[in-house]
Amino acid sequence: MNLLKAIEQRHSVRAYTDRPIEGETLSRLQKLVDNANKASGLHIQLVLNEPKAFDSKMAHYGKFSGVKNYIALIGKRGGDLDEKCGYYGENIVIGAQLLGLNTCWVALTYKKIDEALQIEKDEKLLMVIAVGYGVDNGKAHASKFYDEVASPKDAPRWFKEGVEAALLAPTAMNQQKFTFTLKGDKVLAKAKFGACSKTDLGIVKYHFEVGSGKDPDIWI
């Protein structure tokens, strides 16, 4: 399976089985986290066998069950923390999908468990990503159309494929509040106003890069 296939097969999963993440899968998942931290300067942490974060009323209200493992997105406050966590977090999500794992981004319906995390004074926990073996593989979300999020209509194939991959991305409440505009041979990606829309922007930019086959220097 390649990255694009993983993007197509990924859906948010909120119910997990008891199967632990272990062996080769665990070491590869940890490597994805380590590589993301090295590239970004973030302090992302893989938390295993910690059921308390998803054991609250709020988590059940959010329809989560069996979540014992999660990826905590932590980094220095300010700057572009939200977008950076989106970009590198989704990098891990798609890597996890390739390892046969399921995931769900979670901004709201979890509890911060202090003793499970290492957060320095100048850092903050932005949100988490539940990870594990899902009860099922989830289902495709309703999506906006190309014309609603991208211009021009008549664009090169690589741009259209980038946008199509972005439309498959997870966004908070499936809001898809982003736009892609082709400007010469560069692309302007923008977040519209909305909850977590800066994190969403980082996520969809990663998808766009995979779909279009372009490097991060494609961005204006």
Ligand SMILES: Cc1cc2nc3c(=O)[nH]c(=O)nc-3n(C[C@H](O)[C@H](O)[C@H](O)COP(=O)(O)O)c2cc1C
């Ligand atoms: C930044 C972000 C925050 C999210 N927060 C939550 C959340 O708090 N609770 C929840 O159940 N789902 C959450 N989600 C999952 C979205 O609801 C989901 O990605 C969206 O409905 C699209 O569905 P899909 O991921 O299956 O494609 C979040 C997703 C993103 C990207």
